[in-house]
Amino acid sequence: MIPLTWFIGLGLILFMIGVAGVLLRKNIIIVLMSIELMLNSVNINLVAFSYYLDDIRGQIFAIFTITVAAAEVAVALGILIALVRNRRVLNSDDMDSLKG
Protein backbone atom coordinates (compact mmCIF):
# COMPACT_ATOMS: atom_id res chain seq x y z
CA MET A 1 0.00 0.00 0.00
CA ILE A 2 1.28 3.46 -0.88
CA PRO A 3 1.84 5.53 2.28
CA LEU A 4 -0.39 8.55 2.87
CA THR A 5 2.53 10.98 2.89
CA TRP A 6 3.21 10.26 -0.79
CA PHE A 7 -0.24 11.42 -1.75
CA ILE A 8 0.05 14.51 0.43
CA GLY A 9 3.48 15.19 -1.08
CA LEU A 10 2.07 14.93 -4.60
CA GLY A 11 -0.78 17.23 -3.61
CA LEU A 12 1.65 19.72 -2.11
CA ILE A 13 3.85 19.76 -5.21
CA LEU A 14 0.85 20.27 -7.51
CA PHE A 15 -0.48 23.00 -5.22
CA MET A 16 2.87 24.81 -5.24
CA ILE A 17 3.08 24.60 -9.04
CA GLY A 18 -0.45 26.02 -9.22
CA VAL A 19 0.27 28.89 -6.83
CA ALA A 20 3.51 29.71 -8.65
CA GLY A 21 1.63 29.66 -11.95
CA VAL A 22 -1.02 32.07 -10.72
CA LEU A 23 1.52 34.45 -9.23
CA LEU A 24 4.20 34.36 -11.92
CA ARG A 25 2.58 33.73 -15.30
CA LYS A 26 1.03 36.61 -17.20
CA ASN A 27 -1.18 34.78 -19.69
CA ILE A 28 -4.72 34.52 -18.31
CA ILE A 29 -5.31 31.09 -19.87
CA ILE A 30 -2.22 29.73 -18.12
CA VAL A 31 -3.38 31.36 -14.87
CA LEU A 32 -6.74 29.58 -15.18
CA MET A 33 -4.96 26.29 -15.80
CA SER A 34 -2.84 26.89 -12.70
CA ILE A 35 -5.98 27.45 -10.64
CA GLU A 36 -7.31 24.12 -11.91
CA LEU A 37 -4.05 22.55 -10.80
CA MET A 38 -4.55 23.93 -7.29
CA LEU A 39 -8.10 22.58 -7.12
CA ASN A 40 -6.96 19.19 -8.37
CA SER A 41 -4.26 19.01 -5.74
CA VAL A 42 -7.04 19.56 -3.20
CA ASN A 43 -8.96 16.68 -4.75
CA ILE A 44 -5.98 14.38 -4.40
CA ASN A 45 -5.70 15.37 -0.75
CA LEU A 46 -9.38 14.83 -0.10
CA VAL A 47 -9.55 11.45 -1.79
CA ALA A 48 -6.35 10.26 -0.12
CA PHE A 49 -7.57 11.31 3.32
CA SER A 50 -10.95 9.79 2.61
CA TYR A 51 -9.34 6.45 1.73
CA TYR A 52 -7.08 6.37 4.75
CA LEU A 53 -9.74 7.53 7.18
CA ASP A 54 -12.19 5.04 5.64
CA ASP A 55 -14.74 7.85 5.45
CA ILE A 56 -16.81 8.72 2.40
CA ARG A 57 -17.09 12.48 3.01
CA GLY A 58 -13.79 13.34 1.35
CA GLN A 59 -14.76 11.69 -1.92
CA ILE A 60 -18.13 13.45 -1.95
CA PHE A 61 -16.32 16.71 -1.29
CA ALA A 62 -13.99 16.03 -4.24
CA ILE A 63 -16.96 15.53 -6.57
CA PHE A 64 -18.43 18.85 -5.44
CA THR A 65 -15.07 20.55 -5.97
CA ILE A 66 -14.82 19.23 -9.54
CA THR A 67 -18.35 20.41 -10.34
CA VAL A 68 -17.93 23.87 -8.87
CA ALA A 69 -14.52 24.30 -10.50
CA ALA A 70 -16.09 23.61 -13.88
CA ALA A 71 -18.71 26.32 -13.29
CA GLU A 72 -16.05 28.74 -12.15
CA VAL A 73 -13.87 28.19 -15.23
CA ALA A 74 -16.88 28.56 -17.53
CA VAL A 75 -17.62 31.98 -16.04
CA ALA A 76 -13.95 32.97 -16.12
CA LEU A 77 -13.66 32.08 -19.80
CA GLY A 78 -16.87 33.98 -20.55
CA ILE A 79 -15.51 37.12 -18.91
CA LEU A 80 -12.20 36.59 -20.70
CA ILE A 81 -13.95 36.45 -24.08
CA ALA A 82 -15.77 39.73 -23.32
CA LEU A 83 -12.45 41.28 -22.31
CA VAL A 84 -10.58 40.07 -25.40
CA ARG A 85 -13.38 41.39 -27.66
CA ASN A 86 -13.12 44.82 -26.12
CA ARG A 87 -9.42 45.15 -25.61
CA ARG A 88 -7.53 42.37 -27.43
CA VAL A 89 -5.48 41.55 -24.34
CA LEU A 90 -4.66 38.17 -22.94
CA ASN A 91 -1.84 39.37 -20.74
CA SER A 92 -2.49 40.36 -17.15
CA ASP A 93 0.11 43.16 -17.33
CA ASP A 94 -1.96 44.94 -19.96
CA MET A 95 -5.06 45.12 -17.76
CA ASP A 96 -4.19 48.53 -16.46
CA SER A 97 -7.22 50.76 -16.94
CA LEU A 98 -8.15 50.36 -13.28
CA LYS A 99 -5.59 51.32 -10.69
CA GLY A 100 -4.89 53.50 -7.67
Added chain:
Amino acid sequence: MIFSLLDVLALLPELILVAVACILLVLDPLIKKCSGLAGVISVVTIIAAAIATYCIASGDLAGGSFFADMHKIDLYSVFFKMIFYVATVLVMLMSFQYVKTKDINMSEYYILMLFSLTGMMILASAVDLLTIYVGLELMSIPVYVLAGFKQSSRKSNEGAMKYIILGAFSSGILLYGISFIYGLTGTTDLAGIAVALKDPVTSVPALSIAIVMLVAGFAFKIAGVPFHMWAPDAYEGAPTPITAFMSVGVKAASFAVMVRVFMVGLEPLYDQWVIILIVISVLSMGYGNLVAISQKSIKRMLAYSSIAHAGYALLGLIAGTAEGVSSVLFYMAVYAVMNIGAFAIIILLSVNGRIDQLDSYRGLGKTNKLVALLMMILLFSLAGIPPMAGFMGKFYVFKALLSQGMVPLAIFAVLMSSVAAYFYIRVIMVMYMKEPDGEFKMFKPACLYFVILLTVVVTIWHGVYPTLLIDLARLASSII
Protein backbone atom coordinates in the same frame (compact mmCIF):
# COMPACT_ATOMS: atom_id res chain seq x y z
CA MET B 1 -29.11 8.73 4.92
CA ILE B 2 -32.74 9.26 4.05
CA PHE B 3 -34.05 12.77 3.67
CA SER B 4 -37.41 13.50 5.15
CA LEU B 5 -39.96 16.06 4.09
CA LEU B 6 -38.86 18.19 7.05
CA ASP B 7 -35.47 18.71 5.43
CA VAL B 8 -37.12 20.07 2.32
CA LEU B 9 -39.41 22.26 4.38
CA ALA B 10 -36.43 23.71 6.25
CA LEU B 11 -34.95 24.70 2.91
CA LEU B 12 -38.17 26.38 1.75
CA PRO B 13 -36.90 29.98 1.49
CA GLU B 14 -33.92 28.90 -0.60
CA LEU B 15 -36.14 26.69 -2.74
CA ILE B 16 -38.55 29.55 -3.41
CA LEU B 17 -35.71 31.75 -4.61
CA VAL B 18 -34.12 29.10 -6.82
CA ALA B 19 -37.47 28.05 -8.29
CA VAL B 20 -38.48 31.60 -9.20
CA ALA B 21 -35.02 32.34 -10.58
CA CYS B 22 -35.21 29.27 -12.83
CA ILE B 23 -38.75 30.11 -13.98
CA LEU B 24 -37.65 33.66 -14.79
CA LEU B 25 -34.73 32.30 -16.82
CA VAL B 26 -37.15 30.24 -18.91
CA LEU B 27 -39.77 32.96 -19.24
CA ASP B 28 -37.24 35.64 -20.08
CA PRO B 29 -38.13 35.87 -23.81
CA LEU B 30 -41.80 36.35 -22.92
CA ILE B 31 -41.40 39.08 -20.32
CA LYS B 32 -38.66 40.93 -22.13
CA LYS B 33 -41.13 43.48 -23.50
CA CYS B 34 -42.28 44.68 -20.10
CA SER B 35 -38.99 46.05 -18.83
CA GLY B 36 -38.46 45.83 -15.11
CA LEU B 37 -40.98 43.06 -14.63
CA ALA B 38 -38.24 40.59 -13.70
CA GLY B 39 -37.05 43.03 -11.06
CA VAL B 40 -40.50 43.41 -9.55
CA ILE B 41 -41.03 39.65 -9.49
CA SER B 42 -37.62 39.21 -7.82
CA VAL B 43 -38.44 41.72 -5.11
CA VAL B 44 -41.78 40.02 -4.42
CA THR B 45 -40.02 36.64 -4.31
CA ILE B 46 -37.50 37.85 -1.77
CA ILE B 47 -40.31 39.19 0.42
CA ALA B 48 -42.02 35.80 0.17
CA ALA B 49 -38.76 34.09 1.13
CA ALA B 50 -38.41 36.44 4.09
CA ILE B 51 -41.89 35.53 5.30
CA ALA B 52 -41.08 31.83 4.86
CA THR B 53 -37.89 32.29 6.87
CA TYR B 54 -39.81 34.03 9.62
CA CYS B 55 -42.45 31.29 9.74
CA ILE B 56 -39.83 28.55 9.89
CA ALA B 57 -37.82 30.37 12.55
CA SER B 58 -40.85 30.84 14.76
CA GLY B 59 -42.15 27.31 14.17
CA ASP B 60 -41.13 23.86 15.32
CA LEU B 61 -38.14 23.63 13.01
CA ALA B 62 -36.22 26.39 14.78
CA GLY B 63 -32.94 25.28 16.29
CA GLY B 64 -32.88 22.06 14.28
CA SER B 65 -30.25 20.64 11.97
CA PHE B 66 -31.19 19.29 8.57
CA PHE B 67 -29.64 17.30 5.74
CA ALA B 68 -27.49 15.18 8.04
CA ASP B 69 -26.39 18.12 10.22
CA MET B 70 -25.30 20.27 7.31
CA HIS B 71 -27.94 22.98 7.40
CA LYS B 72 -28.91 24.63 10.64
CA ILE B 73 -31.83 26.92 11.34
CA ASP B 74 -31.12 29.07 14.35
CA LEU B 75 -31.49 32.71 15.30
CA TYR B 76 -27.97 33.40 14.13
CA SER B 77 -28.71 32.29 10.58
CA VAL B 78 -32.10 34.03 10.58
CA PHE B 79 -30.49 37.30 11.68
CA PHE B 80 -28.04 37.20 8.80
CA LYS B 81 -30.68 36.08 6.31
CA MET B 82 -32.76 39.11 7.20
CA ILE B 83 -29.72 41.33 6.53
CA PHE B 84 -29.33 39.66 3.12
CA TYR B 85 -33.01 40.07 2.25
CA VAL B 86 -33.04 43.73 3.16
CA ALA B 87 -29.76 44.40 1.35
CA THR B 88 -30.83 42.59 -1.82
CA VAL B 89 -34.25 44.22 -1.97
CA LEU B 90 -32.72 47.66 -1.48
CA VAL B 91 -30.10 46.98 -4.16
CA MET B 92 -32.80 45.84 -6.57
CA LEU B 93 -34.85 48.97 -5.91
CA MET B 94 -31.72 50.99 -6.61
CA SER B 95 -31.16 49.16 -9.85
CA PHE B 96 -34.45 49.84 -11.66
CA GLN B 97 -33.46 53.27 -12.94
CA TYR B 98 -29.74 52.57 -13.17
CA VAL B 99 -29.96 49.56 -15.49
CA LYS B 100 -32.15 51.56 -17.88
CA THR B 101 -29.75 54.50 -18.10
CA LYS B 102 -26.71 52.25 -18.49
CA ASP B 103 -28.40 50.03 -21.04
CA ILE B 104 -27.95 46.78 -19.11
CA ASN B 105 -31.64 46.18 -18.53
CA MET B 106 -31.77 42.39 -18.69
CA SER B 107 -33.69 39.88 -16.59
CA GLU B 108 -30.44 38.01 -15.91
CA TYR B 109 -29.32 40.92 -13.78
CA TYR B 110 -32.01 40.15 -11.19
CA ILE B 111 -31.86 36.40 -11.68
CA LEU B 112 -28.15 36.29 -10.91
CA MET B 113 -28.80 38.37 -7.82
CA LEU B 114 -31.39 35.84 -6.66
CA PHE B 115 -28.89 33.00 -7.12
CA SER B 116 -26.24 34.91 -5.23
CA LEU B 117 -28.71 35.60 -2.43
CA THR B 118 -29.42 31.87 -2.21
CA GLY B 119 -25.71 31.24 -1.82
CA MET B 120 -25.54 33.74 1.02
CA MET B 121 -28.48 32.10 2.77
CA ILE B 122 -26.87 28.68 2.49
CA LEU B 123 -23.70 30.18 3.94
CA ALA B 124 -25.55 31.68 6.91
CA SER B 125 -27.05 28.27 7.73
CA ALA B 126 -24.01 26.14 6.89
CA VAL B 127 -22.49 24.11 9.71
CA ASP B 128 -20.45 21.77 7.54
CA LEU B 129 -17.36 22.60 5.49
CA LEU B 130 -19.01 21.08 2.42
CA THR B 131 -22.06 23.34 2.52
CA ILE B 132 -19.80 26.25 3.38
CA TYR B 133 -17.79 25.69 0.22
CA VAL B 134 -20.83 25.19 -2.01
CA GLY B 135 -22.57 28.24 -0.51
CA LEU B 136 -19.45 30.36 -0.93
CA GLU B 137 -19.21 29.50 -4.61
CA LEU B 138 -22.95 29.84 -5.25
CA MET B 139 -22.69 33.31 -3.76
CA SER B 140 -19.50 34.29 -5.61
CA ILE B 141 -19.97 32.97 -9.15
CA PRO B 142 -23.10 35.05 -9.96
CA VAL B 143 -21.37 38.09 -8.48
CA TYR B 144 -18.38 37.56 -10.80
CA VAL B 145 -20.79 37.74 -13.74
CA LEU B 146 -22.62 40.74 -12.29
CA ALA B 147 -19.33 42.60 -11.74
CA GLY B 148 -18.68 42.32 -15.48
CA PHE B 149 -22.27 42.97 -16.48
CA LYS B 150 -21.50 46.10 -18.50
CA GLN B 151 -20.21 43.97 -21.35
CA SER B 152 -19.11 46.85 -23.55
CA SER B 153 -17.23 48.62 -20.76
CA ARG B 154 -13.55 47.81 -20.56
CA LYS B 155 -13.39 48.75 -16.93
CA SER B 156 -16.24 46.42 -16.04
CA ASN B 157 -14.64 43.52 -17.89
CA GLU B 158 -11.29 44.14 -16.37
CA GLY B 159 -12.63 44.44 -12.82
CA ALA B 160 -14.59 41.21 -13.24
CA MET B 161 -11.55 39.39 -14.63
CA LYS B 162 -9.39 40.43 -11.69
CA TYR B 163 -12.20 39.51 -9.30
CA ILE B 164 -12.74 36.01 -10.65
CA ILE B 165 -9.05 35.15 -10.94
CA LEU B 166 -8.34 36.18 -7.37
CA GLY B 167 -11.64 34.73 -6.15
CA ALA B 168 -10.90 31.34 -7.68
CA PHE B 169 -7.34 31.52 -6.37
CA SER B 170 -8.64 32.21 -2.87
CA SER B 171 -11.11 29.34 -3.00
CA GLY B 172 -8.21 27.11 -4.02
CA ILE B 173 -6.29 28.20 -0.93
CA LEU B 174 -9.38 27.83 1.27
CA LEU B 175 -10.02 24.33 -0.07
CA TYR B 176 -6.45 23.28 0.58
CA GLY B 177 -6.89 24.37 4.18
CA ILE B 178 -10.22 22.55 4.38
CA SER B 179 -8.67 19.35 3.01
CA PHE B 180 -6.10 19.38 5.81
CA ILE B 181 -8.71 20.13 8.46
CA TYR B 182 -10.65 17.15 7.15
CA GLY B 183 -7.59 14.92 7.06
CA LEU B 184 -6.52 15.80 10.60
CA THR B 185 -9.91 15.71 12.29
CA GLY B 186 -11.62 13.09 10.15
CA THR B 187 -14.80 15.09 9.73
CA THR B 188 -16.16 18.15 7.93
CA ASP B 189 -18.83 18.90 10.51
CA LEU B 190 -17.95 22.04 12.51
CA ALA B 191 -19.10 20.63 15.85
CA GLY B 192 -17.20 17.40 15.13
CA ILE B 193 -14.09 19.37 14.25
CA ALA B 194 -14.29 21.22 17.57
CA VAL B 195 -14.52 17.90 19.45
CA ALA B 196 -11.57 16.45 17.53
CA LEU B 197 -9.44 19.55 18.05
CA LYS B 198 -9.89 19.40 21.85
CA ASP B 199 -7.83 16.20 21.71
CA PRO B 200 -4.17 17.27 21.85
CA VAL B 201 -3.12 14.38 19.57
CA THR B 202 -4.40 16.31 16.56
CA SER B 203 -2.41 19.47 17.21
CA VAL B 204 0.36 19.02 14.68
CA PRO B 205 2.18 21.69 12.63
CA ALA B 206 0.02 20.88 9.59
CA LEU B 207 -2.96 22.17 11.53
CA SER B 208 -1.40 25.63 11.85
CA ILE B 209 -0.84 25.72 8.09
CA ALA B 210 -4.45 24.71 7.54
CA ILE B 211 -5.64 27.53 9.79
CA VAL B 212 -3.48 30.07 7.96
CA MET B 213 -4.99 28.92 4.67
CA LEU B 214 -8.55 29.08 6.00
CA VAL B 215 -7.99 32.61 7.28
CA ALA B 216 -6.44 33.65 3.96
CA GLY B 217 -9.36 32.22 2.01
CA PHE B 218 -11.95 34.02 4.11
CA ALA B 219 -9.91 37.24 4.21
CA PHE B 220 -10.10 37.33 0.40
CA LYS B 221 -13.89 37.26 0.56
CA ILE B 222 -14.18 40.02 3.16
CA ALA B 223 -11.42 42.00 1.37
CA GLY B 224 -9.03 42.19 4.32
CA VAL B 225 -5.49 43.43 3.73
CA PRO B 226 -3.22 41.83 2.37
CA PHE B 227 -5.88 39.93 0.43
CA HIS B 228 -7.76 43.00 -0.79
CA MET B 229 -6.11 43.61 -4.19
CA TRP B 230 -9.22 42.73 -6.17
CA ALA B 231 -11.60 44.92 -4.21
CA PRO B 232 -10.93 48.47 -5.47
CA ASP B 233 -10.77 47.40 -9.12
CA ALA B 234 -13.81 45.14 -8.98
CA TYR B 235 -15.76 47.77 -7.04
CA GLU B 236 -14.91 50.54 -9.48
CA GLY B 237 -15.56 48.49 -12.61
CA ALA B 238 -18.85 46.91 -11.52
CA PRO B 239 -22.22 48.60 -12.07
CA THR B 240 -22.76 50.77 -8.97
CA PRO B 241 -25.70 48.80 -7.48
CA ILE B 242 -23.59 45.65 -7.79
CA THR B 243 -20.74 47.42 -6.02
CA ALA B 244 -23.15 48.03 -3.15
CA PHE B 245 -24.26 44.40 -3.30
CA MET B 246 -20.66 43.16 -3.21
CA SER B 247 -19.54 45.43 -0.42
CA VAL B 248 -22.57 44.63 1.72
CA GLY B 249 -24.03 41.22 0.89
CA VAL B 250 -20.89 39.30 0.06
CA LYS B 251 -19.07 40.82 2.99
CA ALA B 252 -21.85 40.12 5.50
CA ALA B 253 -22.22 36.54 4.28
CA SER B 254 -18.48 35.97 4.52
CA PHE B 255 -18.53 37.32 8.06
CA ALA B 256 -21.47 35.06 8.90
CA VAL B 257 -19.57 31.96 7.85
CA MET B 258 -16.25 33.16 9.21
CA VAL B 259 -17.67 33.74 12.69
CA ARG B 260 -19.28 30.31 12.65
CA VAL B 261 -16.16 28.51 11.45
CA PHE B 262 -13.87 30.19 13.94
CA MET B 263 -16.18 30.41 16.94
CA VAL B 264 -17.68 26.92 16.59
CA GLY B 265 -15.28 24.75 14.60
CA LEU B 266 -11.88 26.16 15.46
CA GLU B 267 -12.77 27.52 18.88
CA PRO B 268 -10.21 25.28 20.67
CA LEU B 269 -7.44 26.89 18.62
CA TYR B 270 -8.39 30.48 19.50
CA ASP B 271 -4.79 31.32 20.48
CA GLN B 272 -3.51 30.38 17.03
CA TRP B 273 -6.03 32.08 14.75
CA VAL B 274 -6.50 35.22 16.78
CA ILE B 275 -2.93 36.35 16.04
CA ILE B 276 -3.45 36.10 12.28
CA LEU B 277 -6.78 37.89 12.53
CA ILE B 278 -5.23 40.71 14.58
CA VAL B 279 -2.61 41.23 11.86
CA ILE B 280 -5.26 41.27 9.11
CA SER B 281 -7.50 43.59 11.10
CA VAL B 282 -4.73 46.09 11.89
CA LEU B 283 -3.49 46.10 8.28
CA SER B 284 -7.04 46.52 6.93
CA MET B 285 -7.85 49.44 9.19
CA GLY B 286 -4.51 51.14 8.53
CA TYR B 287 -4.17 50.54 4.81
CA GLY B 288 -7.86 50.97 3.96
CA ASN B 289 -8.20 54.30 5.72
CA LEU B 290 -4.86 55.75 4.64
CA VAL B 291 -5.20 54.85 0.96
CA ALA B 292 -8.81 56.06 0.85
CA ILE B 293 -7.49 59.57 1.53
CA SER B 294 -5.77 59.77 -1.85
CA GLN B 295 -8.73 58.58 -3.94
CA LYS B 296 -10.37 60.80 -6.54
CA SER B 297 -13.26 58.46 -7.34
CA ILE B 298 -16.02 58.17 -4.75
CA LYS B 299 -16.62 54.52 -5.62
CA ARG B 300 -12.97 53.71 -5.11
CA MET B 301 -12.94 55.67 -1.87
CA LEU B 302 -15.88 53.64 -0.59
CA ALA B 303 -14.07 50.48 -1.72
CA TYR B 304 -11.12 51.33 0.49
CA SER B 305 -13.46 52.36 3.28
CA SER B 306 -15.18 48.96 3.01
CA ILE B 307 -11.76 47.34 3.44
CA ALA B 308 -11.32 49.39 6.60
CA HIS B 309 -14.80 48.46 7.82
CA ALA B 310 -13.91 44.79 7.42
CA GLY B 311 -11.01 45.48 9.77
CA TYR B 312 -13.33 47.01 12.39
CA ALA B 313 -15.84 44.18 12.19
CA LEU B 314 -13.01 41.65 12.58
CA LEU B 315 -12.27 43.19 16.00
CA GLY B 316 -15.49 41.67 17.33
CA LEU B 317 -14.37 38.23 16.20
CA ILE B 318 -10.93 38.85 17.70
CA ALA B 319 -12.54 39.50 21.09
CA GLY B 320 -13.76 35.92 20.83
CA THR B 321 -16.69 36.26 23.23
CA ALA B 322 -20.45 36.13 22.76
CA GLU B 323 -20.43 39.88 23.26
CA GLY B 324 -17.89 40.21 20.45
CA VAL B 325 -19.98 38.07 18.12
CA SER B 326 -23.09 40.12 18.84
CA SER B 327 -21.12 43.29 18.06
CA VAL B 328 -20.09 41.80 14.68
CA LEU B 329 -23.75 41.07 13.92
CA PHE B 330 -24.78 44.58 14.90
CA TYR B 331 -21.94 46.09 12.89
CA MET B 332 -22.83 44.13 9.77
CA ALA B 333 -26.51 45.10 9.94
CA VAL B 334 -25.70 48.77 10.44
CA TYR B 335 -22.93 48.80 7.85
CA ALA B 336 -25.22 47.19 5.29
CA VAL B 337 -27.84 49.90 5.65
CA MET B 338 -25.57 52.94 5.67
CA ASN B 339 -23.33 51.72 2.87
CA ILE B 340 -26.28 50.95 0.62
CA GLY B 341 -27.58 54.44 1.33
CA ALA B 342 -24.27 56.02 0.30
CA PHE B 343 -24.19 54.00 -2.93
CA ALA B 344 -27.83 54.93 -3.62
CA ILE B 345 -26.82 58.59 -3.60
CA ILE B 346 -23.93 57.87 -5.98
CA ILE B 347 -26.46 56.19 -8.28
CA LEU B 348 -28.89 59.09 -7.95
CA LEU B 349 -26.18 61.42 -9.22
CA SER B 350 -24.93 59.03 -11.88
CA VAL B 351 -28.36 58.54 -13.47
CA ASN B 352 -28.38 62.33 -13.75
CA GLY B 353 -25.23 62.18 -15.83
CA ARG B 354 -22.71 62.85 -13.08
CA ILE B 355 -19.60 60.71 -13.00
CA ASP B 356 -18.46 59.24 -9.72
CA GLN B 357 -15.50 61.57 -9.30
CA LEU B 358 -15.18 63.61 -6.13
CA ASP B 359 -15.16 66.79 -8.21
CA SER B 360 -18.63 66.18 -9.56
CA TYR B 361 -20.01 66.66 -6.03
CA ARG B 362 -18.89 70.29 -5.95
CA GLY B 363 -21.56 72.57 -4.66
CA LEU B 364 -24.16 69.89 -4.23
CA GLY B 365 -25.10 71.51 -0.94
CA LYS B 366 -26.18 74.61 -2.82
CA THR B 367 -27.95 73.08 -5.78
CA ASN B 368 -29.57 70.09 -4.09
CA LYS B 369 -29.91 70.73 -0.41
CA LEU B 370 -31.83 67.56 0.44
CA VAL B 371 -29.49 65.14 -1.36
CA ALA B 372 -26.44 66.79 0.17
CA LEU B 373 -27.97 66.61 3.65
CA LEU B 374 -28.81 62.90 3.28
CA MET B 375 -25.32 62.17 1.93
CA MET B 376 -23.83 64.04 4.88
CA ILE B 377 -25.81 61.95 7.38
CA LEU B 378 -24.70 58.72 5.72
CA LEU B 379 -21.07 59.82 5.53
CA PHE B 380 -21.12 60.84 9.20
CA SER B 381 -22.50 57.42 10.00
CA LEU B 382 -19.75 55.70 7.96
CA ALA B 383 -17.17 57.82 9.77
CA GLY B 384 -18.65 56.78 13.12
CA ILE B 385 -19.89 60.09 14.41
CA PRO B 386 -22.74 60.05 16.96
CA PRO B 387 -25.75 60.00 16.92
CA MET B 388 -25.58 57.85 13.75
CA ALA B 389 -25.74 54.07 13.75
CA GLY B 390 -22.15 53.76 12.54
CA PHE B 391 -21.00 55.14 15.88
CA MET B 392 -22.98 52.54 17.84
CA GLY B 393 -21.52 49.79 15.62
CA LYS B 394 -17.98 50.87 16.42
CA PHE B 395 -18.89 51.45 20.08
CA TYR B 396 -20.06 47.86 20.65
CA VAL B 397 -17.05 46.40 18.82
CA PHE B 398 -14.62 48.45 20.89
CA LYS B 399 -16.51 47.62 24.07
CA ALA B 400 -16.23 43.90 23.37
CA LEU B 401 -12.52 44.37 22.69
CA LEU B 402 -11.91 46.34 25.88
CA SER B 403 -13.73 43.84 28.06
CA GLN B 404 -11.14 41.29 26.86
CA GLY B 405 -8.34 43.66 27.87
CA MET B 406 -7.07 44.31 24.34
CA VAL B 407 -6.46 48.01 24.98
CA PRO B 408 -3.67 48.76 22.43
CA LEU B 409 -5.71 47.29 19.59
CA ALA B 410 -8.74 49.36 20.57
CA ILE B 411 -6.64 52.52 20.74
CA PHE B 412 -5.24 51.84 17.27
CA ALA B 413 -8.77 51.30 15.92
CA VAL B 414 -9.99 54.58 17.40
CA LEU B 415 -6.98 56.42 15.93
CA MET B 416 -7.70 54.93 12.53
CA SER B 417 -11.34 55.94 12.65
CA SER B 418 -10.21 59.53 13.16
CA VAL B 419 -8.13 59.14 9.99
CA ALA B 420 -11.28 57.86 8.29
CA ALA B 421 -13.17 60.95 9.38
CA TYR B 422 -10.81 63.00 7.20
CA PHE B 423 -11.79 61.51 3.86
CA TYR B 424 -15.49 61.23 4.65
CA ILE B 425 -15.66 64.82 5.80
CA ARG B 426 -13.67 65.91 2.75
CA VAL B 427 -16.64 64.85 0.60
CA ILE B 428 -18.91 66.95 2.80
CA MET B 429 -16.48 69.84 2.46
CA VAL B 430 -16.57 69.55 -1.35
CA MET B 431 -20.37 69.46 -1.25
CA TYR B 432 -20.84 72.50 0.95
CA MET B 433 -17.74 74.68 0.66
CA LYS B 434 -17.03 74.57 -3.08
CA GLU B 435 -18.91 76.54 -5.67
CA PRO B 436 -21.08 74.48 -8.00
CA ASP B 437 -19.80 74.22 -11.57
CA GLY B 438 -23.07 74.86 -13.34
CA GLU B 439 -26.64 74.03 -12.57
CA PHE B 440 -27.64 70.41 -12.73
CA LYS B 441 -31.13 69.24 -13.10
CA MET B 442 -32.14 66.27 -10.96
CA PHE B 443 -34.81 63.97 -12.10
CA LYS B 444 -36.05 61.90 -9.24
CA PRO B 445 -36.71 58.19 -9.51
CA ALA B 446 -39.10 57.34 -6.67
CA CYS B 447 -37.51 53.96 -5.85
CA LEU B 448 -34.12 55.52 -5.38
CA TYR B 449 -35.46 58.21 -3.09
CA PHE B 450 -37.31 55.59 -1.09
CA VAL B 451 -34.06 53.63 -0.58
CA ILE B 452 -32.12 56.72 0.44
CA LEU B 453 -34.75 57.98 2.88
CA LEU B 454 -35.23 54.52 4.38
CA THR B 455 -31.51 54.00 4.94
CA VAL B 456 -31.13 57.45 6.48
CA VAL B 457 -34.07 56.90 8.82
CA VAL B 458 -32.76 53.49 9.89
CA THR B 459 -29.26 54.90 10.32
CA ILE B 460 -30.46 57.61 12.69
CA TRP B 461 -32.93 55.32 14.44
CA HIS B 462 -30.30 52.72 15.32
CA GLY B 463 -27.89 55.44 16.32
CA VAL B 464 -30.33 56.98 18.79
CA TYR B 465 -32.03 53.80 19.91
CA PRO B 466 -29.77 50.77 19.27
CA THR B 467 -31.35 48.61 22.00
CA LEU B 468 -33.71 46.73 19.72
CA LEU B 469 -31.09 45.63 17.22
CA ILE B 470 -28.36 44.90 19.76
CA ASP B 471 -30.78 42.78 21.80
CA LEU B 472 -31.61 40.78 18.69
CA ALA B 473 -27.90 40.45 17.92
CA ARG B 474 -27.22 39.26 21.48
CA LEU B 475 -30.00 36.71 21.22
CA ALA B 476 -28.66 35.51 17.87
CA SER B 477 -25.08 35.22 19.07
CA SER B 478 -25.99 33.39 22.25
CA ILE B 479 -26.09 30.09 20.33
CA ILE B 480 -22.50 30.40 19.13
